[in-house]
Every structure is written in C-alpha cells, then in structure tokens.
C-alpha cells in the first residue's frame with residue numbers, strides 16, 4: 001500500500017529547484033545548467049500531464065534530474081513512480097548508488113526519507129514452490145546434447161539449491177557467478193505458470209510476491225523495459241498503480257518492446273508442451289501434437305533462413321495442424337483452475353496449459369500474419385532463424401510497428417518521460433516519437449545539451465579518401481589507416497566494428513603489426529576486457545554491438561574511437577528489412593525511416609564513448625567515406641554531437657600524437 005503522506009499539500013513540499021540544489025550540495029557536486037533545465041521540464045510535464053522526451057548528453061546528471069521531481073511527485077500524490085531502464089548496469093547504478101545517496105540527501109527536506117525498490121519479471125526470482133516441491137521435469141531434452149553440459153548444469157543446479165537456502169531476495173542477479181538459463185529454468189516460473197499466491201503453498205513467502213508488495217509501498221520502483229511492456233500490454237497488472245513513468249535509455253524502448261511481443265515456434269517448444277501434457281491426458285491425443293512437432297522440425301531443418309513473405313502451403317498445413325492438435329490437448333486437459341487441494345497437480349496442469357497456449361497462439365498468429373490484402377496492410381512479419389548446435393531452427397513472428405500498441409497501452413492514461421543521451425536523430429525527435437506512436441501535439445521534446453565542449457574536446461575525422469567498405473572484409477587501406485591512427489595515439493583505442501567478423505579480422509591482421517596490447521571481444525567476458533582496457537593506457541579493445549553502447553571509460557585510456565563503417569542494419573536482417581519495405585509500401589521513405597534512423601542512433605551511441613568526463617579529449621575516426629559523401633550524410637552528421645570535423649588524415653594523427661605526448 002502507498003505510504004500515508006497524501007495529507008501534505010503540494011505547497012508544503014519544497015520546489016524541485018530547491019530539492020535538486022539540496023541534493024547536489026549534499027552529494028558534493030556542482031550545479032549544471034542542463035540538469036536544472038531537465039528537472040524543471042520533468043516537473044512541468046508532471047504538472048501539465050503531458051509526455052516529454054528529453055535528450056540529455058553524458059555528464060548532465062540526468063538520473064538526479066528526473067529522480068528529484070519523481071520523488072516529489074510520489075510524495076505529493078501518494079503514489080509510486082516507475083523508472084524503467086534497458087540495461088542491468090543502469091538499474092544497478094540507480095538502486096545501488098543514485099537512489100540511496102539521493103534519499104539520504106533529501107530525507108531532511110521531505111516528509112519522510114524517500115523509499116525505493118527494484119522489481120523484475122517473475123522469471124528473475126527463485127520460485128520457492130518449484131525449488132522445494134519440484135515441478136514436473138524441465139527440459140530434459142536440452143541436456144541431452146552434450147554430457148559436459150549435463151554435468152555443468154548439474155553443478156549449477158546444486159549451487160542454486162545451496163543459494164536458495166540463504167538468499168533473502170531470490171533475485172537471480174544476486175547469484176554470483178551467474179548460472180545458465182537452462183539451470184535457472186528449473187527453479188523459476190513464468191507469470192503464466194505461477195500458481196498464484198493464494199493457491200500456492202509457498203505463496204506467503206514467495207520472493208516475486210514479496211518484491212511486488214514492496215514495490216507498491218515505495219516512492220520509486222525501478223524496473224526494466226520488458227516488465228514495463230508486459231504490464232502495459234497484458235491484462236494482468238504487474239507494476240503497482242502509477243501515473244508517472246520515467247523511461248531512461250529510451251532509445252532502446254522499441255527494441256525491448258518488440259522482443260517482448262515476438263512469438264516463436266520450434267520443435268523444442270512443441271516437445272516441451274508434449275512432455276508437460278503427456279501424463280495428464282490420453283496418450284494418442286498428445287501423440288498427435290508430437291507428430292505435428294516432428295513435421296515442423298523436418299520442415300524448418302530443410303528451409304532457408306530469413307523472411308517468409310509468402311506462406312508455403314506445407315508450412316500453412318503444419319501450422320494449422322499445430323493449432324488444431326494443441327487445441328485438442330487443451331480440451332483434453334479439462335477446465336482451467338480446479339485442483340484446489342492438490343497444488344502439485346495444479347502446478348503440472350498450469351505448466352501444461354502455458355506451453356500449449358504458447359504453441360497454439362503462436363501458430364494462430366503466424367497464420368494470421370498472412371491475412372493481409374496488400375503489403376501496406378501487413379501487420380506482422382514471420383521469419384526463420386537458422387539453428388546452431390545449441391539452438392534449433394526457430395520460426396518467429398513480430399509486429400512491424402509497436403507504436404500503436406505503445407500509444408494505446410503505455411502512453412494512454414499516464415505521463416511518460418522518455419530520456420536518453422540519444423533521442424534527436426537528424427536533429428529532431430520526430431523519428432523517435434513516430435516509433436513510440438506519438439503524433440504531433442501529443443508530446444514535448446527538449447534537448448538540454450551536454451556539459452562537454454565538443455568542438456574543443458573532440459575531432460570527428462571521416463576518412464573520405466578511403467574506398468567504400470565492401471562485402472569482402474576490411475580493405476587493406478582500412479587496416480593501414482587503423483594502424484597509423486593507433487600508432488599516433490600510442491594505443492588507447494576503442495575499435496567499434498559493424499560485425500564480430502570484422503572485429504576479429506582486424507584483431508588478427510593487426511596483432512603482428514602493432515606493438516601495443518590488442519584485446520578482442522569474445523577473448524574473455526566483456527566486463528573483464530573493458531576493465532583491462534581501462535587499466536592499461538596502451539591497450540586497445542576491438543569489438544562490436546555491446547561495446548557501441550556499453551563502454552564507459554573516462555580518462556587517458558580512451559583517446560581514439562575507430563568506427564569501421566556506417567552501422568546500417570544488415571540487408572538480410574528480417575525485421576528491419578520488413579519494416580523498411582512496409583514503410584515504403586505505405587508511401588514513406590523506408591530507407592530513411594528505418595535504416596538511416598538505426599544507423600544514426602548507433603553512430604551517436606558509438607561516438608558517445610569518447611567523452612565521458614569534463615577533461616576527456618580525443619578523436620573519433622570513421623573509416624567509411626559515406627559519412628562525408630553520401631546524400632544521407634547530413635542526416636547522420638546532424639545526429640551527432642558538434643565535434644570539430646575534418647577529412648584531412650594529417651589532423652587526427654597530429655592531435656593524437658600531441659595527446660599521447662601529454663600523457
């Protein structure tokens with residue numbers, strides 16, 4: 001239940017300006033104009049009840065800027081404010097560092113010390129019932145692949161069992177080192193599988209329920225975009241009642257929501273349903289589903305990976321068979337609910353219903369994905385992901401646009417503040433707002449800038465003289481350029497490549513040429529590699545996607561960021577290519593709306609790795625000449641901070657040499 005301070009009228013609470021200043025003083029920081037502007041803008045959005053997008057560059061102190069008005073609103077309206085992040089790193093930063101310090105700093109200024117908690121999806125908490133009573137087998141089949149994995153999983157299972165005895169939160173992230181998905185699945189349930197606290201024998205001490213109850217009592221609950229999406233999209237409410245949501249790392253929202261609503265079907269999902277239902281219904285009925293699953297397995301193994309634009313007859317028949325046989329199993333299981341006095345049986349039936357529903361609903365959804373009259377009417381795309389030795393070939397279905405869903409379900413009756421260092425693409429928020437489903441006049445946008453002096457601190461060098469990147473790996477001229485730049489910088493380089501293949505090829509080719517240590521993503525855990533990179537100035541680190549967004553290394557260890565090519569999505573990426581074609585079919589510019597926006601966002605994120613503190617300086621070298629020559633280059637450049645720009649190869653070399661000499 002919410003805390004009882006609603007009696008405090010608005011006028012009795014200090015202003016956000018006062019609270020921010022008190023917090024900054026208590027934390028030993030200095031006033032930053034961007035932070036003050038953002039705090040006031042968030043307060044205004046709350047007062048006016050309007051959605052707000054805030055671009056706030058690195059170093060603005062944006063978490064404080066939104067937490068202060070959020071806490072004030074929570075106390076003022078006796079409600080809980082939801083703060084959502086895309087990454088665990090930011091979630092940890094908020095809960096372990098920012099909120100404890102801020103709460104302490106504001107305790108004397110407010111009626112009570114601000115309270116906060118973290119809430120994740122049910123799968124992230126140990127299910128006490130499953131851990132003690134056991135559940136019907138999970139995923140035996142997965143373990144048959146490799147005996148080494150069986151024993152590795154066995155060891156993890158044992159570790160979870162020991163941890164289960166002592167954990168106070170049941171939160172998977174507190175289990176260090178982490179465990180595999182396969183091991184964890186044996187101790188966790190999805191929201192659909194959960195028996196419900198009132199029926200579950202462990203309901204009173206359930207970790208997920210305790211976390212939820214706590215979330216309803218605090219001023220600020222920190223969660224992730226996936227749970228935010230589930231809360232908004234499903235009819236079950238997972239989060240406490242709230243009328244204000246702050247979406248941090250908002251540039252990730254659409255991708256995270258898309259992942260939540262992506263459906264998948266493989267022979268493994270079908271055989272899981274068969275195993276779960278097997279002992280509960282007559283065997284011949286379960287066998288029909290098993291056979292349909294085997295048909296699917298054979299079909300997917302023989303089909304080429306990629307988009308499935310037209311429904312092949314045989315796939316249509318198989319999907320229809322899966323739909324009908326899973327429905328028959330559901331009917332054979334009898335009415336839902338029941339088994340009140342037998343929780344074990346109830347658990348088994350619930351698990352079976354969940355797996356069967358998944359197969360049935362996904363098959364129906366895939367069949368319906370082909371019900372459109374024209375390309376412009378298409379709502380969903382179906383594609384086949386090829387398998388690996390750990391994963392079977394899997395058919396997936398995802399919406400071409402989640403804007404409508406977000407608009408209706410998330411933005412509907414609450415105030416949403418969306419923030420990130422990167423929201424204005426090509427200098428405007430319109431692209432992002434369109435993806436969120438917000439039309440003109442339905443939101444306000446503000447760029448509070450950055451405390452960094454970009455033109456003085458950073459050079460954006462585009463190697464206009466180099467050839468365009470081709471399909472056949474890195475051209476020799478690129479390797480020569482990278483070598484010379486790294487030599488000028490004396491190491492200190494983060495290499496951001498558009499693919500893992502390119503990162504590995506560059507590492508292999510350059511290790512012999514350079515006399516500085518060269519690390520490549522995949523050599524060890526990314527966290528350890530970044531640590532090594534930060535600790536030794538001469539060390540260089542090459543890698544791909546997660547490094548574009550996740551490296552935060554202030555100081556002299558990072559003076560040069562190299563980007564090999566404009567990061568357009570791969571032309572064979574099923575979802576982005578389908579989205580591009582869909583926009584074009586509706587009369588829009590598919591390339592600019594999808595591919596160029598995607599590239600602009602990643603470029604802005606990648607270039608954002610260079611300046612992480614007030615004293616940082618350096619060079620961003622983009623080897624792909626299209627950033628200087630292509631017709632869309634203005635749009636891409638307009639999405640980046642105002643670095644000093646050059647295409648003269650001598651300029652970055654001289655600047656890097658100077659910086660290296662200063663170190």
Ligand code: SF4
Pocket residue numbers: 122126127128129130189193194195196197200201202203206207208209
């Ligand atoms: S209420 Fe659900 S999640 Fe909690 S212990 Fe019971 S079955 Fe597990």
